[in-house]
Structures are given as C-alpha cells and as structure tokens.
Amino acid sequence: MTVDDADEGDERLVLVRYGELAIKGKNRSEFEKALARNIVSAAAAISPVEVERLRGRMVVHPKRRAERVARRLVDVFGIASLSVARRCSNDVDSIAELAERELTRALDEHTGPTPIPFRVRTRRSDKRHPLTSTEIDKLIADRVLPARADRLRVDLDHAELVLGIEVRERDAFVFAGRERGLGGLPVGTLGKAVCLLSGGIDSPVAAWMAMKRGCDVVFASFHSAPYIGEGSRRKIVQLVKRLGRWQPRSRVASIPFTAIQEAIRDSCPEGYRTVLYRRSMQRLATELAGREGAGCLVTGESLGQVASQTMENLTCIGAAAKLPVLRPLICFDKQETIDIARRLGTFEISNLPEPDCCTVFLPARPVIRGVLSRCLDAEARIPLTELEANAFEHMEVTDV
Amino acid sequence: MERSIYLDCAATTPVAREVKAVMVPYLEDEWGNPSSRHARGVRVMSAIDEARASLAALVGIADEGVVFTSGGTEANNLAVLGAARARSARVGGTGHVLLGPSEHPCVSRAAEALAEEGFDVETGRHADDGALDLEDFVERMREDTVLVAVMLASNEHGGTYPVRTIASRARERSPHAHVHTDAVQAFGKLALDLPELGVDSAAVSAHKVHGPKGSGALLVAGNAPLRPLFFGGGQERGVRSGTENPAGIVGFVRAAVLADDSQEETLAHLRRLRGVLASEIDALERSVRVLSPGGENAVLPSIAAMLLPDPPDAPAEVVLHHLEERGVLASAGSACNSKKKDASPAMTSLGLGPEEVLRILRFSFSRSTTEDDVRVGVRALGDVLEELASKIEPARADRRP
Incomplete structure (x- = not known):
C-alpha cells in the first residue's frame, strides 16, 4: 500500500470505457452486466467496489486503493481503456481545481524528460453545456499551464500527457492519462467453451484467447495415473489458477485416460497412437461440453508444430469432435505463443518438469499424414465407446 | 492419514513425537527473540545455548563451532562459499577448489558460483568399482587449494567416501585448504566426530533424522574462518545473521541426540x-x-x-x-x-x-x-x-x- 493510496480516501474512482461496436442491440445490457460482474470480482482481492453504469462508461468506486484497482482492471476483458479520475460539478472552477490536483499528481509521478508535450481534451456528453469542448480545453489550459510552464509544453497533436475532462449533464470527470485495456469481450458473454488443457505451453494460451473473445472456458484435462504422478494434476491446477486473472472461476474436469491409452497402444497401429489418443480426447471433451452446456471446443493446436498437427492429422483429430473446434493458435509460430505465455505467466508453469504424456505411450514413428478411414478401422478393434463412457463416469470435476 | x-x-523423515514435544513450547509461550535483553528473550537464548552445547558435544567440537542454519543446503553453501572466499586471500586471490565426484547440487552448484568468481573448480572421479579414485583425487590437491569438499555418503546411491584419508592427505598437500564434508545423509547413521574425521566442517540437516524441516547446522572444528553469506544483526557469532529459529533448533538437536543415542x-x-x-x-x-x-x-x-x-x-x-x-x-x-x-x-x-x-x-x-x-x-x-x-x-x- 502506498502512502498516496492511503490518504486519497474514496474520492478517486476508475472510469472504465468499453468498445462501442460490441454493445449495440439487444446484447448491450447483458454485456454490461457481465462486465460489471467481472470488474467486481477482479477487484475483490484489492478492495470492494461499486459499479455505476453510465452511458458508454462504467464508473468503478473502490472503497480504497483506486490506483491498484485500476491496475488490476487493465486485465479485465471487454475494457478498452480506463483512467483513475475524480468527479466534480460541471462548472469551470470545480473542473479547474481538480485539474490542478490531477496534474500535480501526474507530474510528481513523471520521471522522463521535461517539458512534457501536453494538452487538455474535453469530451462533452451534455451538449447543452454553455461552453464548447474547445472553449473548456482553452480555459482549463490557461488556468493550469502558467505555474508549470517549465514542465509542460502544449502539443495538441503529439501530447504525451493528456488532461482529460468529460463534461456531463450534472457533473464532470477529470483525469490525467489513460491506460489501454486488453479489449475483447467480457468473459462469459459469448457462452461456454471446453478447452483441452495439457500441461504444455500452447493450450493455456489458447484458453486465454478464447476468454478474450468472451468465452467462459471449462477445462478438460486427461490424466494417465499411475504412469504419471500427482504432480501433473497440480500443474494443471496451477495453470488454471494463473488464468484466473482473466477468468475468476474455472471448472476443471480431470478425466482418467490410462485405460484408453493402454488399449490404443496395445491394439492399434503404432504410428496412429497419438492421433487416436487425441480423437478420444475430442470425443470426451465433446461429452463434457454437452454436460456443461458449452458450444465449442478450444485446443492449442498449431499447424505443423508437431507430427500430430499436420493438416491431415488435424483433420483426423477434428473429425472426432461433434462441435466446432476453435484453434486460436493455428497459424502462430511457437515463439509467438511463447511470448504470450510469458506475458500471462503460464510459461514458467508449463515448463515445470511434469510430463503430460508418459514416454511409454509415445510411438517411435508417428504417422504424418493420417487417413481418417484408418483411424476408424483401428478404433473398431477396441471397445472405445465403453472405455470412454467409463472414463467419463470417473471424471473428477473441481472448481478452481 | x-x-x-x-x-x-x-528425501525426508517423519518428525519424531519427542521432537515435536520439545518444539511446541517455542511455538506457544516461549516466543521471545533470543537477542532481546529482557528475560523473555534470554530464556529462549538459554535454550539455544543448551541445544548448541549438546550438539557440539555430540560431534566433538566447541560450542562456538555450531552454526545453526535453515538446513543442509544453507550449511553446505556456507561451507563452500564461506570457506573458499575466506581463504582465497592467502593464496593470492582466488584459488583451487576440489570436489568429490557425486556431490549434491548444494555443493556442486555453489562451487559453480565460485568458478564464476574466478576460482579454479575441479571434480574427482570414480574408479571402475564405483569408489572414489583416491589416488587421482589426492593428485589433484594443490598448494593453492582452498577448499576440498567430499560428501560422507551419497544421497543418490549411498556410496561412501574416505573422508578421513582425504582430510589427512589434504593437510599434507594443501596447507591452505578447508576440508568440508556434506554429512546430511550419513548423520545419525554413521558416527560423526569432526576431530576424528579431521575435517574443518560438516553440514547436517534435521529433517533427515526425524527432525523438523527448515533447520540444520554447519559444524565447524577449530577456528576455520568463514565469510558469512548473510549480513545483519550478527547472530551465530556473525557468521549467520538473522533471528534464530528456536523451535527448529531445539527440535533439531533433540532429533540429533535421539539419532546419536x-x-x-x-x-x-x-x-x-x-x-x-x-x-x-x-x-x-x-x-x-x-x-x-x-x-x-x-x-x-x-x-x-x-x-x-x-x-x-x-x-x-x-x-x-x-x-x-x-x-x-x-x-x-x-x-x-x-x-x-x-x-x-x-x-x-x-x-x-x-x-x-x-x-x-x-x-x-x-x-x-x-x-x-x-x-x-x-x-x-x-x-x-x-x-x-x-x-x-x-x-x-x-x-x-
């Protein structure tokens, strides 16, 4: 807790802006409710907050620590940008007084070279206000600039520090600067998706991207005890917890996969093993989606990244899913995925030395161009329906 | 359960019931800071003094030779880094460091850090039967060797090393060397008597002998100099600053006494x-x-x-x-x-x-x-x-x- 957080009381608020395009039409109210809910939940660990919905804006009132709440909200999907602001009545004197305070604070925190290119930018939602936006810009600039002539230099086109003013019917917001949000859509507004989560680097990133587009992601993980230890399950939980920054509550289904893997390994052509394991996972994930009311699957597959992800093999694998399969990373290079995983903080967890598939199940020479009819022939040799039903029945579901 | x-x-052992029993008072009523000047603190320091004396007597060193640490890893780091750095001046700067062939990472990685500081770090080898190639090892001891570190017994395969012979050969060939042994696995199973072994220091850990985790000691014979790893309030005679862990210390020493008995x-x-x-x-x-x-x-x-x-x-x-x-x-x-x-x-x-x-x-x-x-x-x-x-x-x- 910083000193300035402590002495600001509850005056400061967080002004949240969200993209306009997504909120047209009937979905608007649902979108806003979900965003408000997600904001409250994200801020909870820092401060209780109240959310006020205005036209095209949300005003978040933290009980304390407004700066930290704002830093946290940057990671809430659906937010285009936000500012820590103060509210006052909409007369020029009140606005000027807050402008002084916010500028003083911004300059105290500034460490770069001076003078800083600066401007005032007013946005007027109350068009009946006696002054135009430009007039307010000028009036306020004239009040705040003279005392800071050595540190601020007006530059309307390339301002680094923008003193923002939003004038409304009865009040006004004043703020110095704004943070960009992640954009996207509030988690949950586009429905549920089941993500097949391995312990690897890709699938957590894929899940994150689906969350970004408004999916509420349910996780399916497959466990090969006793070939693989309890540590792998812990790794899955760690990954989901890390993604909790973007999706606060997540459901994780741990599906026992040993019997299926053994049957495929023992009775199917060796080269097809991986493809067949994955087909089985797609069927189980589809089943889980049915139970959870999810409308699609999400995988971390990337074209050509490994033998099982050639175009032909992806076709064989995808054919087992009864729902659309979202593959957000399909055209990403590995490094691009790693870069995101590092930013998310999942990379270090994925790199923990906990295997997600035991080496005894891996084929020596995996097939590169799988053929669907051969998959189907192989699957006909083993009682897969029964094995999969049994696995599904023994699935463990936990909420993280 | x-x-x-x-x-x-x-890997670890369960805490013995008697060990837990002596620890509990230091997690309940006796919570004073051992460094405090008031009676609440002094009582705790007295308990630590007593524990220190018991442990010192077990291994044949002076009370002052016991440096309580957070466990075996810290004790080994303190020995490797602390001894090599303290002695490097005598050989004109850095110096030579000689390790056994299967040292635990808390010894070998600490030695890697010494290598980055410019020390010349060398590792012995096993003979065909898996024992240390002693002749080769002794050959590698040099005039400018500042540290010889060989474990008493390997955590990976249980193989033991002739630490006594190594120590006496090191005295002949490397007058400036600090001889250290990692006794974490052997402690409580093999007799540990520092003067008899002839080493300057030995690292031990509580939780391998039915004591608590987070507690251990570097046992130092004679006045072997050590550069501290931590600086602060000067606890443990300045070698290991930081408020002592009274529950951990009394628990550890109780476990050590039980093991020794x-x-x-x-x-x-x-x-x-x-x-x-x-x-x-x-x-x-x-x-x-x-x-x-x-x-x-x-x-x-x-x-x-x-x-x-x-x-x-x-x-x-x-x-x-x-x-x-x-x-x-x-x-x-x-x-x-x-x-x-x-x-x-x-x-x-x-x-x-x-x-x-x-x-x-x-x-x-x-x-x-x-x-x-x-x-x-x-x-x-x-x-x-x-x-x-x-x-x-x-x-x-x-x-x-």
Whole structure:
C-alpha cells in the first residue's frame, strides 16, 4: 500500500470505457452486466467496489486503493481503456481545481524528460453545456499551464500527457492519462467453451484467447495415473489458477485416460497412437461440453508444430469432435505463443518438469499424414465407446 | 492419514513425537527473540545455548563451532562459499577448489558460483568399482587449494567416501585448504566426530533424522574462518545473521541426540534391512541390480539405488507411480522427461548410460522403517515390473518386424 493510496480516501474512482461496436442491440445490457460482474470480482482481492453504469462508461468506486484497482482492471476483458479520475460539478472552477490536483499528481509521478508535450481534451456528453469542448480545453489550459510552464509544453497533436475532462449533464470527470485495456469481450458473454488443457505451453494460451473473445472456458484435462504422478494434476491446477486473472472461476474436469491409452497402444497401429489418443480426447471433451452446456471446443493446436498437427492429422483429430473446434493458435509460430505465455505467466508453469504424456505411450514413428478411414478401422478393434463412457463416469470435476 | 509404506527416507523423515514435544513450547509461550535483553528473550537464548552445547558435544567440537542454519543446503553453501572466499586471500586471490565426484547440487552448484568468481573448480572421479579414485583425487590437491569438499555418503546411491584419508592427505598437500564434508545423509547413521574425521566442517540437516524441516547446522572444528553469506544483526557469532529459529533448533538437536543415542542400533538395523532387500530381490528373479559403489561394505545401508531391468522398457518414474498406487512411496534417480544432458553426474560417473540412469529407482530407509516395509516394497516392485512387462512389451514386440 502506498502512502498516496492511503490518504486519497474514496474520492478517486476508475472510469472504465468499453468498445462501442460490441454493445449495440439487444446484447448491450447483458454485456454490461457481465462486465460489471467481472470488474467486481477482479477487484475483490484489492478492495470492494461499486459499479455505476453510465452511458458508454462504467464508473468503478473502490472503497480504497483506486490506483491498484485500476491496475488490476487493465486485465479485465471487454475494457478498452480506463483512467483513475475524480468527479466534480460541471462548472469551470470545480473542473479547474481538480485539474490542478490531477496534474500535480501526474507530474510528481513523471520521471522522463521535461517539458512534457501536453494538452487538455474535453469530451462533452451534455451538449447543452454553455461552453464548447474547445472553449473548456482553452480555459482549463490557461488556468493550469502558467505555474508549470517549465514542465509542460502544449502539443495538441503529439501530447504525451493528456488532461482529460468529460463534461456531463450534472457533473464532470477529470483525469490525467489513460491506460489501454486488453479489449475483447467480457468473459462469459459469448457462452461456454471446453478447452483441452495439457500441461504444455500452447493450450493455456489458447484458453486465454478464447476468454478474450468472451468465452467462459471449462477445462478438460486427461490424466494417465499411475504412469504419471500427482504432480501433473497440480500443474494443471496451477495453470488454471494463473488464468484466473482473466477468468475468476474455472471448472476443471480431470478425466482418467490410462485405460484408453493402454488399449490404443496395445491394439492399434503404432504410428496412429497419438492421433487416436487425441480423437478420444475430442470425443470426451465433446461429452463434457454437452454436460456443461458449452458450444465449442478450444485446443492449442498449431499447424505443423508437431507430427500430430499436420493438416491431415488435424483433420483426423477434428473429425472426432461433434462441435466446432476453435484453434486460436493455428497459424502462430511457437515463439509467438511463447511470448504470450510469458506475458500471462503460464510459461514458467508449463515448463515445470511434469510430463503430460508418459514416454511409454509415445510411438517411435508417428504417422504424418493420417487417413481418417484408418483411424476408424483401428478404433473398431477396441471397445472405445465403453472405455470412454467409463472414463467419463470417473471424471473428477473441481472448481478452481 | 493414508496408509503407505514409506521408502523415501533419504528425501525426508517423519518428525519424531519427542521432537515435536520439545518444539511446541517455542511455538506457544516461549516466543521471545533470543537477542532481546529482557528475560523473555534470554530464556529462549538459554535454550539455544543448551541445544548448541549438546550438539557440539555430540560431534566433538566447541560450542562456538555450531552454526545453526535453515538446513543442509544453507550449511553446505556456507561451507563452500564461506570457506573458499575466506581463504582465497592467502593464496593470492582466488584459488583451487576440489570436489568429490557425486556431490549434491548444494555443493556442486555453489562451487559453480565460485568458478564464476574466478576460482579454479575441479571434480574427482570414480574408479571402475564405483569408489572414489583416491589416488587421482589426492593428485589433484594443490598448494593453492582452498577448499576440498567430499560428501560422507551419497544421497543418490549411498556410496561412501574416505573422508578421513582425504582430510589427512589434504593437510599434507594443501596447507591452505578447508576440508568440508556434506554429512546430511550419513548423520545419525554413521558416527560423526569432526576431530576424528579431521575435517574443518560438516553440514547436517534435521529433517533427515526425524527432525523438523527448515533447520540444520554447519559444524565447524577449530577456528576455520568463514565469510558469512548473510549480513545483519550478527547472530551465530556473525557468521549467520538473522533471528534464530528456536523451535527448529531445539527440535533439531533433540532429533540429533535421539539419532546419536541409537546410532549403533540404527546402523545394525539398516544393515538388516539391506539384507532383507537383497534376499527379496533375489526371490523376484528379475534382474534388479542394487548399486553398491566401492563394494557392499562401503555403502550407507539406508540408501538402495536399484537399476531396474529392461524389459520392461519403463522409466523408473513410471514404476514409481505404479508403486505409489500400491501404497509404496519411493523415488526415482531422474525425472522421466529430464533431458539426457541433465543425467545425474553421480550416476553417469558410476558408468551408467543415460538410458540406464532413467531406470534407477531408490528405496531409502530410516530407523522407523521395518523389515516388513522392505518386503512389501520389494514384492510390490516385483508386481509392478511384471505388470509393466505384460502391458508394455507385447505392444513393443508387435512393432518389431
């Protein structure tokens, strides 16, 4: 807790802006409710907050620590940008007084070279206000600039520090600067998706991207005890917890996969093993989606990244899913995925030395161009329906 | 609590009831800071003084030679870094550091840090029978050697090292050398008497001898100089600043005293367990090979590293999880997916190939392990090997033309 957080009381608020395009039409109210809910939940660990919905804006009132709440909200999907602001009545004197305070604070925190290119930018939602936006810009600039002539230099086109003013019917917001949000859509507004989560680097990133587009992601993980230890399950939980920054509550289904893997390994052509394991996972994930009311699957597959992800093999694998399969990373290079995983903080967890598939199940020479009819022939040799039903029945579901 | 056969005592041991009992007062009423000048603090310091004196007496050093630490890792780091840095000035700057061939990472990685500071770090090698190549090792001792560090017994395979001989040869050849031994695994099983061994320091840890985790000591003989790793309030005679851990210290020393009281019986008990292990393994009629570097008599009997047969073509980690399913807890030499380059130097220096290192399973015992535990453990191992052979091999045979 910083000193300035402590002495600001509850005056400061967080002004949240969200993209306009997504909120047209009937979905608007649902979108806003979900965003408000997600904001409250994200801020909870820092401060209780109240959310006020205005036209095209949300005003978040933290009980304390407004700066930290704002830093946290940057990671809430659906937010285009936000500012820590103060509210006052909409007369020029009140606005000027807050402008002084916010500028003083911004300059105290500034460490770069001076003078800083600066401007005032007013946005007027109350068009009946006696002054135009430009007039307010000028009036306020004239009040705040003279005392800071050595540190601020007006530059309307390339301002680094923008003193923002939003004038409304009865009040006004004043703020110095704004943070960009992640954009996207509030988690949950586009429905549920089941993500097949391995312990690897890709699938957590894929899940994150689906969350970004408004999916509420349910996780399916497959466990090969006793070939693989309890540590792998812990790794899955760690990954989901890390993604909790973007999706606060997540459901994780741990599906026992040993019997299926053994049957495929023992009775199917060796080269097809991986493809067949994955087909089985797609069927189980589809089943889980049915139970959870999810409308699609999400995988971390990337074209050509490994033998099982050639175009032909992806076709064989995808054919087992009864729902659309979202593959957000399909055209990403590995490094691009790693870069995101590092930013998310999942990379270090994925790199923990906990295997997600035991080496005894891996084929020596995996097939590169799988053929669907051969998959189907192989699957006909083993009682897969029964094995999969049994696995599904023994699935463990936990909420993280 | 789940019922299981715990054969992983080299990893840690359960806290003895008597140990917990002496710790509790320092987590309840006696919470004073030992450095305080008031009675609340002084009482705690007195308890630490008493613990220090007991431990010092056990290992034959002066009370001042006991440096309580957060455990074995810190004790070894303090010895390696602290001793080498303290002595480097005598040999004109950095100096030469000589390590045993299978040191724990808290010794070998600390020495890597010395190498980055400019020290010349060298490692000994095993002879063909897995024992230390002593002649070669002594040859490497130099006039400018500032540190010789060799463990008493290996955590990986239980092999012991002739620390006494090494110490006396080091005195002849390397007058400036600090001789350190990592006694973490041997402590409580082999007698530890510093003057008798002739070393300058030994590292010990509480939780390997039924004490609490987070507590250990560097035992220092004579006035061997050490540069501290931590600076602050000057506790532990300035060698290890930081408020003491009274509960950890009294618990540790109680555990050490208990271990010492029963050291001879424990050693005899562990030898019996190793005998049971050997005969049970014979009865399996599978080619499980218990490693005994330097010969059966040279191995710390609490640790049995076993090279598993192939077939089944399964890494020890897979066997370990199958054992776990049967309630038997053990450990593997290397993780299933560890890269070949990460293969344990202790094992490769015994002449094992990278594939073999993956097939090392370790059972380890303490005085609380019973003969039945070992029987059940080995029989479970037999069952697992059979199960895996039947599950994995047909599939492999299938693909062979």
